[in-house]
Amino acid sequence: MxxxxxxxxxxxxxxxxxxxxxxxxxxxxxxxxxxxxxxxxxxxxxxxxxxxxxxxxxxxxxxxxxxxxxxxxxxxxxxxxxxxxxxxxxxxxxxxxxxxxxxxxxxxxxxxxxxxxxxxxxxxxxxxxxxxxxxxxxxxxxxxxxxxxxxxxxxxxxxxxxxxxxxxxxxxxxxxxxxxxxxxxxxxxxxxxxxxxxxxxxxxxxxxxxxxxxxxxxxxxxxxYKPRAFFSGIALVLFLLAAVFFIPIFINYRKTGLVPNFPTLIVCGFTVIAGLQSFFSGIILHTLRKKDRQDFEKDLIRCQERYTELTKRNERN
Known part of the structure; x- marks a missing residue:
């Protein structure tokens, strides 16, 4: 060493x-x-x-x-x-x-x-x-x-x-x-x-x-390294996109009782579902990252033990 x-x-x-x-x-x-x-x-x-x-x-x-x-x-x-x-x-x-x-x-x-x-x-x-x-x-x-x-x-x-x-x-x-x-x-x-x-x-x-x-x-x-923030950001973008297209449909429905753009409403629903999936994916991956941090600390302890062993061997030599 x-x-x-x-x-x-x-x-x-x-x-x-x-x-x-x-x-x-x-x-x-x-x-x-x-x-x-x-x-x-x-x-x-x-x-x-x-x-x-x-x-x-x-x-x-x-x-x-x-x-x-x-x-x-x-x-x-x-x-x-x-x-x-x-x-x-x-x-x-x-x-x-x-x-x-x-x-x-x-x-x-x-x-x-x-x-x-x-x-x-x-x-x-x-x-x-x-x-x-x-x-x-x-x-x-x-x-x-x-x-x-x-x-x-x-x-x-x-x-x-x-x-x-x-x-x-x-x-x-x-x-x-x-x-x-x-x-x-x-x-x-x-x-x-x-x-x-x-x-x-x-x-x-x-x-x-x-x-x-x-x-x-x-x-x-x-x-x-930041899955919760990353996927929450994607989820926020998807929710905003769904809201932009859904709000005119909702306003029209309140006025007339009709939904003329039904395909757009369906797409908005799927977009919201995708946003929810992205949000909960970030939560799950964040939990896994916490476990990874714990494992890293254990690896660091083993590395420190190896380092101590090598330095003692150097001193003896």
Whole structure:
């Protein structure tokens, strides 16, 4: 078990990976630096190995798949996750590690948005998307995470070993944030400087397609983690639609005693039934979510026992 493990997922980062590895080894000399190559078609793996990193490979394409592999294979008291594009300063890791090891934070968010991100990042739609996602999630989940989509984070052993990775791509950061909020984990924010990619290094993100994936992920996770609110919202929309079409029919019936639009009345009835089904589905799923939270707490206790066992073994060695 490592004391500190630096995890760097990489895809075609030959231009910057040497500096990233060197900076982290200098800043955290006792840390193990892992570079996971995700089918790069350049010399990323060779350069990282030459710089002193432990290089491993993940053949399933996508950042989420790489992080799943990392979290399964690496045991450490504190994890630092960073990108291989040299956009984050390694020096900030010292404070992030301190928050995990001394302050018992489960996840530390490297907050770019409160520093230089909007000045350094020249992709304006990315800037807008990051701000929108932050406001949406903090509003929906009643949280205060200052940078939802940052790739620079620190984690505790308990977070890494109990986090179910479902996303395959860049939406993984959003999933991490919502998981930490939902499970009432200790989340800290550390402001970090952000610098844009150096010349010759290109982003793998597509503003629109990856942005659409993130939005779908938010909706899906809101349905999963907040089923009562999600399905009650659908039920409310259905009830309002039924009311809009039913009220004119009812007024006409009070005046004339006739129902000229009988098919519309039938549709209104089925719409109300669908709304009731949606409402009670949300109640049932909310009850199941409470049971899931109880099971998670039990898993957390078992994870803590495993962590204690590993740290004692480290001390003996």
């Amino acid at each position: 490592d004391r500190i493990a630096v995890l760097i997922p990489c895809f075609n980062e030959e231009r910057t990976i040497r500096k990233v590895v060197t900076d982290f080894k200098k800043t955290l000399p006792d840390a193990a630096v892992y570079v996971y190559d995700n089918n790069s078609n350049d010399r990323t793996a060779a350069v990282a190995r030459d710089a002193g990193a432990i290089v491993r490979k993940e053949t399933l394409q996508g950042k989420g798949n790489v992080i799943r592999r990392m979290f399964r294979e690496v045991d450490a008291e504190c994890y630092i996750m960073a990108d291989g594009d040299d956009t984050y300063p390694a020096e900030a890791a010292i404070e992030m590690v301190k928050r995990v090891l001394e302050d018992q934070a489960d996840m530390v968010v490297g907050d770019r948005l409160s520093s230089t991100y909007f000045d350094e990042n020249k992709r304006h739609f990315h800037n807008f998307g990051n701000a929108l996602v932050r406001k949406s999630i903090n509003k929906l989940f009643k949280s205060n995470i200052r940078d939802i989509m940052t790739g620079y984070r620190a984690f505790s052993y308990q977070f890494v070993k109990t986090f179910p990775v479902l996303s395959k791509g860049f939406e993984i950061e959003t999933e991490m944030s919502i998981h930490a909020i939902d499970k009432n984990m200790n989340v800290a924010n550390v402001v970090v400087e952000y610098r844009d990619r150096p010349d010759g290094s290109s982003s793998k993100l597509n503003t629109f397609s990856d942005g659409a994936k993130v939005i779908r992920t938010i909706v899906s996770l809101f349905e999963t």
